[in-house]
Amino acid sequence: MSLELAALRRQFPIFANHPGGKPLHYLDNAAMAQVPRAVIDAMAAHDSTSRANVHRGLHPLAERADGAYDAARAKVARFLNAADPSEIVFTAGCTASINLVAQATGATLSPGDEVVVSRLEHHSNLIPWLMMAKARGCHLRYLPVTDDGRLDESRFGDVIGPRCRFVAVTHASNVTGAVSPVRKLAEAAHAVGAAILVDGAQAIAHGSVDVQKLGVDFYCFSGHKMFGPTGIGVLWGRRNLLALLTPPVTGGGMVGQVTDDDVTFLDLPYRFEAGTPPVTQAVGLAAALTWLGDIDRPAFSAEERRLTDRLLDGLSATAGVAIVGPKDLERRLPVVSFAVRRLHPHDICQILGERGVAVRGGMLCAQPLMTSLGLAAGVVRTSLALYNDDGDVDAFLIGLTEAIKVLT
Protein backbone atom coordinates (compact mmCIF):
# COMPACT_ATOMS: atom_id res chain seq x y z
CA MET A 1 0.00 0.00 0.00
CA SER A 2 1.35 3.42 -0.91
CA LEU A 3 1.88 6.01 1.79
CA GLU A 4 -0.78 8.16 0.19
CA LEU A 5 -3.36 5.37 0.24
CA ALA A 6 -2.45 4.44 3.81
CA ALA A 7 -2.93 8.06 4.85
CA LEU A 8 -6.24 8.28 3.01
CA ARG A 9 -7.46 5.09 4.66
CA ARG A 10 -6.63 6.45 8.09
CA GLN A 11 -9.15 9.21 7.50
CA PHE A 12 -11.92 6.60 7.73
CA PRO A 13 -12.53 5.66 11.38
CA ILE A 14 -14.34 2.45 10.46
CA PHE A 15 -11.08 0.80 9.40
CA ALA A 16 -9.36 1.52 12.70
CA ASN A 17 -12.28 0.26 14.75
CA HIS A 18 -12.12 -3.32 13.43
CA PRO A 19 -15.86 -3.96 13.65
CA GLY A 20 -16.42 -7.65 14.26
CA GLY A 21 -13.03 -7.97 15.93
CA LYS A 22 -10.96 -8.36 12.79
CA PRO A 23 -9.60 -6.18 9.99
CA LEU A 24 -12.35 -4.96 7.71
CA HIS A 25 -12.09 -5.55 3.98
CA TYR A 26 -15.00 -3.46 2.82
CA LEU A 27 -16.03 -4.27 -0.75
CA ASP A 28 -19.70 -3.29 -0.53
CA ASN A 29 -19.23 0.30 -1.60
CA ALA A 30 -21.91 0.12 -4.28
CA ALA A 31 -24.43 -0.28 -1.45
CA MET A 32 -22.89 2.30 0.88
CA ALA A 33 -19.50 3.94 1.05
CA GLN A 34 -17.80 4.69 4.35
CA VAL A 35 -17.47 8.24 5.62
CA PRO A 36 -14.23 10.09 6.34
CA ARG A 37 -13.64 11.84 9.64
CA ALA A 38 -14.06 15.20 7.89
CA VAL A 39 -17.71 14.43 7.12
CA ILE A 40 -18.46 13.09 10.58
CA ASP A 41 -16.85 16.16 12.16
CA ALA A 42 -18.68 18.58 9.86
CA MET A 43 -22.06 17.16 10.80
CA ALA A 44 -21.21 17.08 14.50
CA ALA A 45 -19.97 20.67 14.31
CA HIS A 46 -23.14 21.82 12.57
CA ASP A 47 -25.40 20.14 15.10
CA SER A 48 -23.22 21.52 17.93
CA THR A 49 -23.19 25.13 16.77
CA SER A 50 -25.80 25.80 14.09
CA ARG A 51 -28.68 23.36 14.46
CA ALA A 52 -31.98 24.98 13.54
CA ASN A 53 -34.68 24.62 10.95
CA VAL A 54 -34.01 26.46 7.70
CA HIS A 55 -35.77 29.24 5.84
CA ARG A 56 -38.19 29.75 8.69
CA GLY A 57 -36.50 31.35 11.65
CA LEU A 58 -35.14 34.84 12.21
CA HIS A 59 -32.84 34.17 15.15
CA PRO A 60 -29.06 33.99 14.69
CA LEU A 61 -28.96 30.20 14.97
CA ALA A 62 -31.51 29.89 12.18
CA GLU A 63 -29.51 32.26 10.05
CA ARG A 64 -26.40 30.15 10.52
CA ALA A 65 -28.38 27.06 9.54
CA ASP A 66 -29.76 28.88 6.49
CA GLY A 67 -26.25 29.81 5.45
CA ALA A 68 -24.92 26.28 5.85
CA TYR A 69 -27.82 24.76 3.93
CA ASP A 70 -27.64 27.27 1.10
CA ALA A 71 -23.88 26.85 0.89
CA ALA A 72 -24.33 23.10 0.59
CA ARG A 73 -26.68 23.62 -2.35
CA ALA A 74 -24.20 25.91 -4.04
CA LYS A 75 -21.44 23.36 -3.46
CA VAL A 76 -23.46 20.61 -5.14
CA ALA A 77 -24.29 22.92 -8.04
CA ARG A 78 -20.58 23.58 -8.63
CA PHE A 79 -19.79 19.87 -8.29
CA LEU A 80 -22.26 19.00 -11.06
CA ASN A 81 -21.55 22.14 -13.10
CA ALA A 82 -25.23 23.05 -12.87
CA ALA A 83 -26.24 26.35 -14.42
CA ASP A 84 -27.61 27.62 -11.13
CA PRO A 85 -28.03 26.41 -7.52
CA SER A 86 -31.79 26.71 -7.94
CA GLU A 87 -31.57 23.62 -10.14
CA ILE A 88 -30.47 21.56 -7.14
CA VAL A 89 -33.23 19.93 -5.10
CA PHE A 90 -32.29 18.14 -1.88
CA THR A 91 -34.24 14.95 -1.29
CA ALA A 92 -34.06 11.97 1.03
CA GLY A 93 -32.01 9.98 -1.49
CA CYS A 94 -31.69 8.99 -5.10
CA THR A 95 -34.84 6.89 -4.87
CA ALA A 96 -36.81 9.88 -3.62
CA SER A 97 -35.38 12.03 -6.42
CA ILE A 98 -36.51 9.58 -9.09
CA ASN A 99 -39.92 9.17 -7.52
CA LEU A 100 -40.33 12.93 -7.48
CA VAL A 101 -39.64 13.18 -11.20
CA ALA A 102 -41.70 10.11 -12.08
CA GLN A 103 -44.75 11.34 -10.20
CA ALA A 104 -44.48 14.91 -11.41
CA THR A 105 -43.81 13.86 -14.99
CA GLY A 106 -46.57 11.28 -14.91
CA ALA A 107 -49.11 14.02 -14.44
CA THR A 108 -48.11 15.39 -17.84
CA LEU A 109 -48.36 12.10 -19.77
CA SER A 110 -51.31 10.62 -21.63
CA PRO A 111 -52.49 7.05 -22.24
CA GLY A 112 -50.42 5.50 -25.02
CA ASP A 113 -47.35 7.59 -24.32
CA GLU A 114 -44.18 5.59 -23.89
CA VAL A 115 -41.56 5.69 -21.15
CA VAL A 116 -38.24 3.97 -21.79
CA VAL A 117 -36.06 2.38 -19.12
CA SER A 118 -33.34 -0.22 -19.50
CA ARG A 119 -32.87 -3.80 -18.37
CA LEU A 120 -29.96 -2.59 -16.28
CA GLU A 121 -32.09 -0.52 -13.94
CA HIS A 122 -32.02 -0.80 -10.19
CA HIS A 123 -35.57 -1.13 -8.87
CA SER A 124 -35.25 2.50 -7.76
CA ASN A 125 -35.23 3.62 -11.37
CA LEU A 126 -37.76 1.06 -12.53
CA ILE A 127 -40.63 0.72 -10.10
CA PRO A 128 -41.46 4.46 -9.96
CA TRP A 129 -41.83 4.42 -13.76
CA LEU A 130 -43.66 1.10 -13.76
CA MET A 131 -46.20 2.40 -11.25
CA MET A 132 -46.58 5.69 -13.07
CA ALA A 133 -47.05 3.94 -16.42
CA LYS A 134 -49.73 1.67 -14.97
CA ALA A 135 -51.54 4.59 -13.39
CA ARG A 136 -51.44 6.74 -16.53
CA GLY A 137 -52.03 4.02 -19.13
CA CYS A 138 -48.56 4.52 -20.58
CA HIS A 139 -46.33 1.83 -22.06
CA LEU A 140 -43.03 0.97 -20.41
CA ARG A 141 -40.36 -0.12 -22.89
CA TYR A 142 -36.99 -1.64 -22.08
CA LEU A 143 -33.63 -1.03 -23.68
CA PRO A 144 -32.04 -4.49 -23.95
CA VAL A 145 -28.58 -5.49 -22.75
CA THR A 146 -25.83 -7.40 -24.49
CA ASP A 147 -24.43 -10.68 -23.21
CA ASP A 148 -21.69 -8.84 -21.32
CA GLY A 149 -24.14 -6.68 -19.43
CA ARG A 150 -23.98 -3.45 -21.42
CA LEU A 151 -26.81 -1.51 -22.97
CA ASP A 152 -27.26 -2.63 -26.55
CA GLU A 153 -26.62 0.59 -28.45
CA SER A 154 -27.80 -0.93 -31.71
CA ARG A 155 -31.35 -1.01 -30.32
CA PHE A 156 -31.66 2.57 -29.10
CA GLY A 157 -33.46 3.66 -32.25
CA ASP A 158 -35.92 0.74 -32.09
CA VAL A 159 -36.96 1.33 -28.51
CA ILE A 160 -36.84 5.12 -28.23
CA GLY A 161 -39.56 5.80 -30.78
CA PRO A 162 -41.91 8.62 -31.71
CA ARG A 163 -44.35 7.87 -28.84
CA CYS A 164 -41.55 8.08 -26.27
CA ARG A 165 -42.01 10.96 -23.84
CA PHE A 166 -39.44 10.10 -21.21
CA VAL A 167 -36.22 8.06 -20.92
CA ALA A 168 -34.89 6.98 -17.52
CA VAL A 169 -31.58 5.16 -17.50
CA THR A 170 -28.74 4.40 -15.16
CA HIS A 171 -25.39 6.12 -15.62
CA ALA A 172 -23.74 2.85 -14.61
CA SER A 173 -25.12 -0.53 -13.62
CA ASN A 174 -25.07 -1.53 -9.96
CA VAL A 175 -24.78 -5.15 -11.15
CA THR A 176 -22.50 -5.31 -14.18
CA GLY A 177 -20.61 -2.08 -13.59
CA ALA A 178 -21.11 -1.12 -17.24
CA VAL A 179 -21.17 2.62 -17.90
CA SER A 180 -24.01 3.74 -20.15
CA PRO A 181 -23.43 5.87 -23.26
CA VAL A 182 -25.38 8.72 -21.71
CA ARG A 183 -24.76 11.32 -24.39
CA LYS A 184 -25.99 8.97 -27.12
CA LEU A 185 -29.07 8.20 -25.07
CA ALA A 186 -29.72 11.90 -24.53
CA GLU A 187 -29.43 12.52 -28.26
CA ALA A 188 -31.82 9.65 -29.00
CA ALA A 189 -34.32 10.92 -26.44
CA HIS A 190 -34.19 14.50 -27.57
CA ALA A 191 -34.47 13.46 -31.22
CA VAL A 192 -38.03 12.28 -30.50
CA GLY A 193 -38.85 15.14 -28.15
CA ALA A 194 -38.47 13.11 -24.96
CA ALA A 195 -36.76 14.19 -21.76
CA ILE A 196 -34.12 12.05 -20.10
CA LEU A 197 -33.30 11.32 -16.46
CA VAL A 198 -30.05 9.64 -15.46
CA ASP A 199 -29.66 7.66 -12.24
CA GLY A 200 -26.17 8.55 -11.07
CA ALA A 201 -26.25 6.54 -7.84
CA GLN A 202 -23.30 4.37 -8.83
CA ALA A 203 -21.36 6.60 -11.18
CA ILE A 204 -21.16 9.64 -8.92
CA ALA A 205 -18.52 8.13 -6.63
CA HIS A 206 -16.16 7.25 -9.45
CA GLY A 207 -15.51 10.38 -11.44
CA SER A 208 -16.59 13.89 -12.18
CA VAL A 209 -20.07 14.52 -13.56
CA ASP A 210 -20.82 17.56 -15.70
CA VAL A 211 -24.56 17.58 -16.25
CA GLN A 212 -24.36 20.18 -18.99
CA LYS A 213 -21.81 18.20 -20.97
CA LEU A 214 -23.82 15.01 -20.53
CA GLY A 215 -26.73 16.73 -22.23
CA VAL A 216 -29.36 15.20 -19.95
CA ASP A 217 -32.39 16.83 -18.35
CA PHE A 218 -32.41 15.33 -14.86
CA TYR A 219 -29.64 13.73 -12.81
CA CYS A 220 -30.00 12.05 -9.41
CA PHE A 221 -27.67 10.64 -6.77
CA SER A 222 -27.43 9.84 -3.07
CA GLY A 223 -25.03 11.04 -0.43
CA HIS A 224 -24.29 7.69 1.13
CA LYS A 225 -22.62 6.22 -1.94
CA MET A 226 -20.13 9.07 -2.24
CA PHE A 227 -18.66 9.22 1.26
CA GLY A 228 -21.49 11.36 2.58
CA PRO A 229 -24.28 10.72 5.08
CA THR A 230 -27.42 8.68 4.64
CA GLY A 231 -30.79 10.36 4.29
CA ILE A 232 -29.87 12.84 1.61
CA GLY A 233 -30.06 12.78 -2.15
CA VAL A 234 -29.89 15.26 -4.95
CA LEU A 235 -32.11 15.93 -7.91
CA TRP A 236 -30.65 18.19 -10.53
CA GLY A 237 -32.98 19.31 -13.28
CA ARG A 238 -32.88 21.88 -16.02
CA ARG A 239 -34.60 24.94 -14.65
CA ASN A 240 -37.05 25.25 -17.52
CA LEU A 241 -38.15 21.62 -17.10
CA LEU A 242 -38.33 21.66 -13.31
CA ALA A 243 -40.49 24.77 -13.55
CA LEU A 244 -43.08 22.84 -15.58
CA LEU A 245 -43.55 20.17 -12.91
CA THR A 246 -46.15 20.30 -10.17
CA PRO A 247 -44.72 19.25 -6.79
CA PRO A 248 -45.96 15.74 -5.95
CA VAL A 249 -45.25 16.27 -2.24
CA THR A 250 -46.65 19.30 -0.47
CA GLY A 251 -46.53 20.84 2.98
CA GLY A 252 -44.66 23.49 4.88
CA GLY A 253 -41.69 25.38 3.56
CA MET A 254 -42.69 25.24 -0.10
CA VAL A 255 -45.64 27.59 -0.39
CA GLY A 256 -46.15 31.26 -1.17
CA GLN A 257 -49.78 31.98 -0.30
CA VAL A 258 -52.30 29.58 1.16
CA THR A 259 -56.02 30.33 1.34
CA ASP A 260 -59.03 28.22 2.13
CA ASP A 261 -59.28 27.31 -1.53
CA ASP A 262 -55.89 27.58 -3.12
CA VAL A 263 -52.14 27.58 -2.77
CA THR A 264 -49.21 29.05 -4.63
CA PHE A 265 -45.79 27.43 -4.57
CA LEU A 266 -42.42 28.97 -3.96
CA ASP A 267 -39.92 29.25 -6.78
CA LEU A 268 -37.33 26.58 -7.49
CA PRO A 269 -35.94 24.66 -5.75
CA TYR A 270 -38.00 25.19 -2.59
CA ARG A 271 -41.29 24.07 -4.12
CA PHE A 272 -39.85 20.55 -4.23
CA GLU A 273 -38.61 20.54 -0.63
CA ALA A 274 -41.78 20.23 1.43
CA GLY A 275 -41.28 19.81 5.15
CA THR A 276 -38.06 20.08 7.06
CA PRO A 277 -35.22 19.26 4.70
CA PRO A 278 -32.16 17.13 5.59
CA VAL A 279 -30.12 20.08 6.84
CA THR A 280 -27.36 18.31 8.74
CA GLN A 281 -27.07 15.75 5.98
CA ALA A 282 -26.69 18.53 3.41
CA VAL A 283 -23.83 19.91 5.46
CA GLY A 284 -22.31 16.43 5.52
CA LEU A 285 -22.74 16.01 1.79
CA ALA A 286 -21.03 19.33 1.19
CA ALA A 287 -18.19 18.22 3.45
CA ALA A 288 -17.86 15.03 1.41
CA LEU A 289 -17.58 17.07 -1.77
CA THR A 290 -14.96 19.28 -0.17
CA TRP A 291 -13.06 16.21 0.95
CA LEU A 292 -13.21 14.74 -2.56
CA GLY A 293 -11.97 18.01 -3.97
CA ASP A 294 -8.99 18.01 -1.63
CA ILE A 295 -7.62 14.58 -2.53
CA ASP A 296 -5.78 13.50 -5.65
CA ARG A 297 -8.85 11.86 -7.07
CA PRO A 298 -7.36 10.87 -10.46
CA ALA A 299 -4.53 9.03 -8.73
CA PHE A 300 -6.90 7.12 -6.47
CA SER A 301 -9.21 6.38 -9.39
CA ALA A 302 -6.25 4.90 -11.26
CA GLU A 303 -5.62 2.70 -8.25
CA GLU A 304 -9.27 1.62 -8.30
CA ARG A 305 -8.87 0.55 -11.92
CA ARG A 306 -5.71 -1.40 -11.17
CA LEU A 307 -7.48 -3.23 -8.34
CA THR A 308 -10.49 -3.87 -10.57
CA ASP A 309 -8.15 -5.48 -13.08
CA ARG A 310 -6.79 -7.69 -10.29
CA LEU A 311 -10.32 -8.63 -9.29
CA LEU A 312 -11.25 -9.55 -12.84
CA ASP A 313 -8.07 -11.59 -13.29
CA GLY A 314 -8.52 -13.37 -9.97
CA LEU A 315 -12.13 -14.23 -10.63
CA SER A 316 -11.37 -15.41 -14.16
CA ALA A 317 -8.79 -17.79 -12.71
CA THR A 318 -11.17 -19.26 -10.12
CA ALA A 319 -12.84 -22.50 -11.18
CA GLY A 320 -16.61 -22.38 -11.40
CA VAL A 321 -16.80 -18.58 -11.43
CA ALA A 322 -18.59 -16.68 -14.19
CA ILE A 323 -18.18 -12.91 -14.28
CA VAL A 324 -21.47 -11.10 -14.89
CA GLY A 325 -20.65 -7.99 -16.88
CA PRO A 326 -17.75 -6.66 -18.91
CA LYS A 327 -14.55 -8.63 -18.44
CA ASP A 328 -12.28 -5.74 -19.24
CA LEU A 329 -11.77 -2.20 -17.94
CA GLU A 330 -13.41 -0.47 -20.88
CA ARG A 331 -16.30 1.82 -19.82
CA ARG A 332 -16.90 0.11 -16.51
CA LEU A 333 -16.93 0.98 -12.83
CA PRO A 334 -14.99 -0.92 -10.17
CA VAL A 335 -18.13 -2.96 -9.59
CA VAL A 336 -17.62 -6.64 -10.38
CA SER A 337 -20.37 -9.25 -10.03
CA PHE A 338 -20.11 -12.97 -10.52
CA ALA A 339 -21.90 -16.27 -10.06
CA VAL A 340 -20.40 -19.49 -8.79
CA ARG A 341 -21.66 -22.70 -10.31
CA ARG A 342 -24.13 -24.51 -8.04
CA LEU A 343 -23.53 -22.17 -5.09
CA HIS A 344 -25.91 -19.58 -3.71
CA PRO A 345 -24.58 -16.01 -3.41
CA HIS A 346 -25.73 -15.64 0.17
CA ASP A 347 -23.77 -18.67 1.32
CA ILE A 348 -20.63 -17.20 -0.23
CA CYS A 349 -21.31 -13.77 1.28
CA GLN A 350 -21.85 -15.34 4.69
CA ILE A 351 -18.50 -17.11 4.71
CA LEU A 352 -16.66 -14.08 3.35
CA GLY A 353 -18.33 -11.92 5.98
CA GLU A 354 -17.07 -14.18 8.74
CA ARG A 355 -13.57 -13.50 7.40
CA GLY A 356 -14.01 -9.75 7.52
CA VAL A 357 -14.72 -9.41 3.80
CA ALA A 358 -17.90 -7.43 3.20
CA VAL A 359 -19.55 -8.07 -0.16
CA ARG A 360 -23.15 -8.08 -1.33
CA GLY A 361 -25.06 -11.00 -2.81
CA GLY A 362 -28.47 -11.77 -4.22
CA MET A 363 -30.70 -9.97 -6.66
CA LEU A 364 -29.17 -6.53 -5.98
CA CYS A 365 -32.56 -4.85 -6.47
CA ALA A 366 -32.39 -5.73 -10.15
CA GLN A 367 -34.74 -8.65 -10.61
CA PRO A 368 -35.66 -8.03 -14.27
CA LEU A 369 -31.96 -7.94 -15.15
CA MET A 370 -31.24 -11.12 -13.22
CA THR A 371 -34.15 -12.83 -14.94
CA SER A 372 -32.96 -11.75 -18.37
CA LEU A 373 -29.47 -13.04 -17.58
CA GLY A 374 -30.85 -16.36 -16.29
CA LEU A 375 -29.50 -15.79 -12.78
CA ALA A 376 -32.31 -17.09 -10.58
CA ALA A 377 -30.35 -16.69 -7.35
CA GLY A 378 -28.58 -13.50 -8.34
CA VAL A 379 -24.88 -12.79 -8.01
CA VAL A 380 -22.11 -11.92 -5.60
CA ARG A 381 -20.94 -8.35 -6.03
CA THR A 382 -17.64 -6.76 -5.13
CA SER A 383 -17.46 -2.99 -5.37
CA LEU A 384 -14.39 -0.88 -4.74
CA ALA A 385 -13.92 2.63 -3.45
CA LEU A 386 -10.84 4.78 -3.48
CA TYR A 387 -9.72 3.58 -0.03
CA ASN A 388 -9.49 -0.08 -1.02
CA ASP A 389 -6.07 -1.69 -1.38
CA ASP A 390 -4.36 -4.89 -2.46
CA GLY A 391 -4.96 -6.38 0.97
CA ASP A 392 -8.70 -6.11 0.40
CA VAL A 393 -8.51 -7.83 -2.97
CA ASP A 394 -6.20 -10.53 -1.58
CA ALA A 395 -8.52 -11.20 1.37
CA PHE A 396 -11.49 -11.44 -0.97
CA LEU A 397 -9.88 -13.82 -3.45
CA ILE A 398 -8.48 -16.07 -0.72
CA GLY A 399 -11.82 -16.00 1.10
CA LEU A 400 -13.71 -16.86 -2.05
CA THR A 401 -11.55 -19.91 -2.66
CA GLU A 402 -12.11 -21.01 0.93
CA ALA A 403 -15.86 -20.41 0.67
CA ILE A 404 -16.11 -22.55 -2.44
CA LYS A 405 -14.15 -25.28 -0.65
CA VAL A 406 -16.44 -25.14 2.39
CA LEU A 407 -19.63 -25.21 0.35
CA THR A 408 -18.73 -27.99 -2.09
Add this chain to the structure above:
Amino acid sequence: MTEQSLYQEQVKALAHAAHGAGRLSGPDGHAVQDNPLCGDRVDIDIKMASDGTIAALGHDIRGCLLCQASASGLAAAAPGLRPQQITEARQAIERMLHAVDATSDSLDGMPAFAAFTAFLPVHRSKSRHACILLPFLATEKALEMATGTNSTKEDATC
Protein backbone atom coordinates in the same frame (compact mmCIF):
# COMPACT_ATOMS: atom_id res chain seq x y z
CA MET B 1 -14.03 -24.59 9.87
CA THR B 2 -14.88 -24.48 13.55
CA GLU B 3 -17.80 -26.26 15.16
CA GLN B 4 -19.62 -22.97 15.11
CA SER B 5 -19.64 -22.77 11.33
CA LEU B 6 -23.06 -22.30 9.80
CA TYR B 7 -22.09 -24.84 7.20
CA GLN B 8 -21.51 -27.91 9.33
CA GLU B 9 -21.27 -31.26 7.61
CA GLN B 10 -24.72 -32.25 8.91
CA VAL B 11 -26.25 -29.20 7.29
CA LYS B 12 -24.48 -29.79 3.99
CA ALA B 13 -25.46 -33.45 4.05
CA LEU B 14 -29.07 -32.55 4.67
CA ALA B 15 -29.06 -30.14 1.73
CA HIS B 16 -27.38 -32.63 -0.59
CA ALA B 17 -29.81 -35.40 0.43
CA ALA B 18 -32.61 -33.16 -0.89
CA HIS B 19 -35.37 -35.14 0.81
CA GLY B 20 -38.71 -34.25 -0.77
CA ALA B 21 -37.19 -32.34 -3.68
CA GLY B 22 -39.67 -31.84 -6.50
CA ARG B 23 -43.32 -30.97 -6.73
CA LEU B 24 -46.06 -33.50 -5.87
CA SER B 25 -48.79 -34.34 -8.33
CA GLY B 26 -52.31 -33.55 -7.13
CA PRO B 27 -51.36 -31.99 -3.81
CA ASP B 28 -54.01 -31.25 -1.19
CA GLY B 29 -52.25 -28.03 -0.30
CA HIS B 30 -49.76 -25.75 -1.96
CA ALA B 31 -48.11 -22.49 -0.94
CA VAL B 32 -45.36 -20.17 -2.04
CA GLN B 33 -43.28 -18.15 0.36
CA ASP B 34 -40.83 -15.41 -0.62
CA ASN B 35 -37.96 -13.98 1.33
CA PRO B 36 -37.89 -10.29 0.49
CA LEU B 37 -34.32 -9.92 1.71
CA CYS B 38 -32.76 -12.23 -0.81
CA GLY B 39 -35.41 -13.03 -3.37
CA ASP B 40 -35.48 -16.67 -2.38
CA ARG B 41 -38.66 -18.58 -3.05
CA VAL B 42 -40.04 -21.78 -1.58
CA ASP B 43 -42.79 -23.81 -3.23
CA ILE B 44 -44.36 -26.43 -0.98
CA ASP B 45 -46.84 -29.21 -1.85
CA ILE B 46 -48.62 -31.25 0.79
CA LYS B 47 -50.54 -34.50 0.59
CA MET B 48 -52.63 -35.54 3.55
CA ALA B 49 -53.39 -39.04 4.82
CA SER B 50 -56.92 -40.07 5.69
CA ASP B 51 -56.10 -39.92 9.43
CA GLY B 52 -55.31 -36.18 9.25
CA THR B 53 -51.54 -36.60 9.28
CA ILE B 54 -49.16 -35.51 6.58
CA ALA B 55 -48.61 -38.17 3.93
CA ALA B 56 -45.94 -36.41 1.89
CA LEU B 57 -44.22 -33.06 1.50
CA GLY B 58 -42.64 -31.98 -1.78
CA HIS B 59 -40.74 -28.78 -2.44
CA ASP B 60 -39.13 -26.68 -5.10
CA ILE B 61 -36.51 -24.40 -3.58
CA ARG B 62 -34.87 -21.36 -5.08
CA GLY B 63 -32.68 -20.59 -2.15
CA CYS B 64 -29.40 -20.91 -0.32
CA LEU B 65 -27.85 -24.01 1.17
CA LEU B 66 -29.43 -23.32 4.56
CA CYS B 67 -32.88 -23.07 3.01
CA GLN B 68 -32.34 -26.23 1.00
CA ALA B 69 -31.16 -28.09 4.08
CA SER B 70 -34.13 -26.91 6.10
CA ALA B 71 -36.59 -27.98 3.42
CA SER B 72 -34.89 -31.31 3.11
CA GLY B 73 -34.99 -31.90 6.87
CA LEU B 74 -38.61 -30.84 7.01
CA ALA B 75 -39.60 -33.16 4.16
CA ALA B 76 -37.89 -36.04 5.93
CA ALA B 77 -39.60 -35.28 9.23
CA ALA B 78 -43.11 -34.38 8.10
CA PRO B 79 -44.72 -37.70 7.04
CA GLY B 80 -46.88 -39.02 9.88
CA LEU B 81 -47.00 -35.70 11.73
CA ARG B 82 -50.09 -33.63 12.38
CA PRO B 83 -50.19 -30.03 11.11
CA GLN B 84 -49.93 -28.65 14.63
CA GLN B 85 -46.62 -30.45 15.09
CA ILE B 86 -45.13 -28.50 12.16
CA THR B 87 -46.11 -25.26 13.84
CA GLU B 88 -44.69 -26.45 17.15
CA ALA B 89 -41.44 -27.42 15.45
CA ARG B 90 -41.17 -24.05 13.75
CA GLN B 91 -41.74 -22.29 17.06
CA ALA B 92 -39.10 -24.46 18.73
CA ILE B 93 -36.61 -23.64 15.98
CA GLU B 94 -37.42 -19.95 16.32
CA ARG B 95 -36.71 -20.18 20.05
CA MET B 96 -33.42 -21.95 19.29
CA LEU B 97 -32.40 -19.25 16.81
CA HIS B 98 -33.40 -16.41 19.09
CA ALA B 99 -31.96 -17.89 22.28
CA VAL B 100 -29.44 -15.63 23.97
CA ASP B 101 -27.48 -18.59 25.33
CA ALA B 102 -27.39 -20.48 22.02
CA THR B 103 -29.07 -23.68 23.11
CA SER B 104 -31.06 -26.23 21.18
CA ASP B 105 -33.03 -27.33 24.27
CA SER B 106 -36.23 -26.19 22.63
CA LEU B 107 -35.99 -29.14 20.24
CA ASP B 108 -35.82 -31.67 23.07
CA GLY B 109 -38.76 -34.03 22.82
CA MET B 110 -39.05 -33.55 19.06
CA PRO B 111 -37.07 -36.50 17.73
CA ALA B 112 -38.35 -35.98 14.19
CA PHE B 113 -36.57 -32.63 14.14
CA ALA B 114 -33.37 -33.64 15.92
CA ALA B 115 -31.37 -32.88 12.76
CA PHE B 116 -32.29 -29.23 13.11
CA THR B 117 -29.93 -28.84 16.07
CA ALA B 118 -27.24 -28.56 13.39
CA PHE B 119 -28.66 -25.13 12.62
CA LEU B 120 -27.80 -23.84 16.09
CA PRO B 121 -24.81 -21.74 14.89
CA VAL B 122 -27.20 -19.78 12.66
CA HIS B 123 -28.54 -18.08 15.80
CA ARG B 124 -25.74 -15.48 15.54
CA SER B 125 -26.69 -14.50 11.98
CA LYS B 126 -30.10 -12.91 12.29
CA SER B 127 -30.36 -12.22 8.58
CA ARG B 128 -30.19 -15.95 7.90
CA HIS B 129 -32.95 -17.05 10.29
CA ALA B 130 -35.53 -16.62 7.56
CA CYS B 131 -33.60 -19.04 5.34
CA ILE B 132 -34.38 -21.84 7.80
CA LEU B 133 -37.90 -20.77 8.67
CA LEU B 134 -39.09 -20.13 5.12
CA PRO B 135 -39.93 -23.80 4.33
CA PHE B 136 -41.86 -24.07 7.59
CA LEU B 137 -43.90 -20.95 6.94
CA ALA B 138 -44.76 -22.16 3.45
CA THR B 139 -45.65 -25.58 4.79
CA GLU B 140 -47.97 -24.14 7.41
CA LYS B 141 -49.79 -22.19 4.71
CA ALA B 142 -49.98 -25.26 2.47
CA LEU B 143 -51.41 -27.19 5.41
CA GLU B 144 -54.04 -24.51 5.95
CA MET B 145 -55.10 -25.04 2.37
CA ALA B 146 -54.97 -28.82 2.69
CA THR B 147 -57.11 -28.80 5.82
CA GLY B 148 -59.49 -26.12 4.60
CA THR B 149 -58.62 -23.53 7.19
CA ASN B 150 -57.55 -20.94 4.61
CA SER B 151 -57.73 -20.73 0.85
CA THR B 152 -55.40 -17.88 -0.14
CA LYS B 153 -51.83 -19.08 0.05
CA GLU B 154 -50.01 -17.75 -3.00
CA ASP B 155 -47.14 -15.34 -2.77
CA ALA B 156 -47.17 -14.88 0.95
CA THR B 157 -44.20 -13.02 2.27
CA CYS B 158 -42.35 -13.92 5.42
